[in-house]
Amino acid sequence: MVESNMYLWENSSSILNESIMNNKYLKLSKFPVLIGLAIFLSGCATSLTSQENHDPLESMNRSVFSFNENADKYALKPVALGYKTIAPDLVQQGAGNFFANLDDVVVVINDILQLKFSEAGQDGTRLLINTFLGLGGLVDFGTDYGFPKRYEDFGQTLAHYGVASGPYIVVPFLGGYTVRSGIGGVVDIATNPIFYAAPFMAPFVSPVIGAGRAVDERKQVLEAEEIVNEAALDKYEFLRDAYLQRRNNLIHDGNPPSIDDVIDEPVQEVAHTEKKRSVVIEYIDPEPWQPIHDSKN
Numbered sequence: 001m002v003e004s005n006m007y008l009w010e011n012s013s014s015i016l017n018e019s020i021m022n023n024k025y026l027k028l029s030k031f032p033v034l035i036g037l038a039i040f041l042s043g044c045a046t047s048l049t050s051q052e053n054h055d056p057l058e059s060m061n062r063s064v065f066s067f068n069e070n071a072d073k074y075a076l077k078p079v080a081l082g083y084k085t086i087a088p089d090l091v092q093q094g095a096g097n098f099f100a101n102l103d104d105v106v107v108v109i110n111d112i113l114q115l116k117f118s119e120a121g122q123d124g125t126r127l128l129i130n131t132f133l134g135l136g137g138l139v140d141f142g143t144d145y146g147f148p149k150r151y152e153d154f155g156q157t158l159a160h161y162g163v164a165s166g167p168y169i170v171v172p173f174l175g176g177y178t179v180r181s182g183i184g185g186v187v188d189i190a191t192n193p194i195f196y197a198a199p200f201m202a203p204f205v206s207p208v209i210g211a212g213r214a215v216d217e218r219k220q221v222l223e224a225e226e227i228v229n230e231a232a233l234d235k236y237e238f239l240r241d242a243y244l245q246r247r248n249n250l251i252h253d254g255n256p257p258s259i260d261d262v263i264d265e266p267v268q269e270v271a272h273t274e275k276k277r278s279v280v281i282e283y284i285d286p287e288p289w290q291p292i293h294d295s296k297n
Contacts, residue, residue: 054168054244061170065236071173072218080218092219094138099213100149101130101137106188110152114160122147151250154191155184159251168240176243 055061084092104127111120126142126149134141143149158180159165166179177185189195198206232238248256 055240056167057169061168061176061240062236064170064172065176067172068170068175076214076218077222080215080222083215084219084222092216095212095216096220097130097134097140098137099216100140101127101134102193104130104149105193106154106191107150107152109191110154110157113154113157114152116152119150119152123150123152153181153184154187155181155247156251158184165247168244176240178244178247181247 087095104123108120108123108127111117111123126147129142129145129147130137130140133139140149155178163180165181168176168178169182170176171182194206194209228235228238245256
């Protein structure tokens with residue numbers, strides 16, 4: 001567990017920057033960057049959703065989740081800790097900006113596919129500014145010029161055209177997805193510039209970039225990890241529900257309906273006789289390079 005000076009306030013919010021949900025600690029190709037959490041405690045509440053509707057494979061998912069936690073503990077997390085400790089802040093900031101700039105190519109493509117031409121123009125402008133003025137994306141001038149980082153992916157595009165999300169599934173080493181977002185993630189890899197540049201680079205370059213991105217994204221959630229461990233009565237459930245909420249938020253451009261609409265099935269109310277603590281997660285879009293500041297499914 002990572003030491004942190006941050007702590008929880010009861011009945012008040014504690015906001016972090018994006019990139020923690022769905023246990024993407026181990027997501028090697030596409031680790032959602034920068035998540036904001038606002039955690040509230042309440043005395044009597046029901047769960048965020050009916051687990052049976054959103055997570056029919058929960059038993060299997062929990063087993064894979066446990067495996068991923070152990071793999072992260074002994075593999076990726078120590079590397080991320082070493083990177084954060086040894087690498088200068090300027091290097092860490094530049095690396096985060098570089099990977100965010102690569103992701104902006106995916107964002108622009110999906111803006112166009114969703115017919116969001118105004119957003120495509122803004123995100124395209126940001127991409128050009130950061131690529132040419134920002135030394136290949138190492139410096140984020142786009143935000144300074146009024147073009148903040150946005151998040152679009154092919155999973156959101158599929159949702160835009162009414163494709164059902166399917167069940168929530170935890171994948172070994174990669175983390176949790178809905179079927180729709182998992183398929184979308186594969187397409188996003190195929191639209192990343194590195195995918196097309198790889199044949200023209202030395203064989204080791206593409207894997208090094210991929211590994212570097214995984215370490216950078218894992219580093220960004222180190223401090224937030226303690227918040228999750230303290231806030232969650234059930235870490236698996238907390239991360240799953242936060243993931244579903246954020247995906248729902250992204251799909252609806254920040255104006256989501258109930259999370260029950262994330263899975264395209266009717267959700268029946270379940271009576272609870274036992275009091276539980278509810279967790280409400282609120283998301284913001286902070287600067288992509290900040291270390292601690294989330295998938296449409």
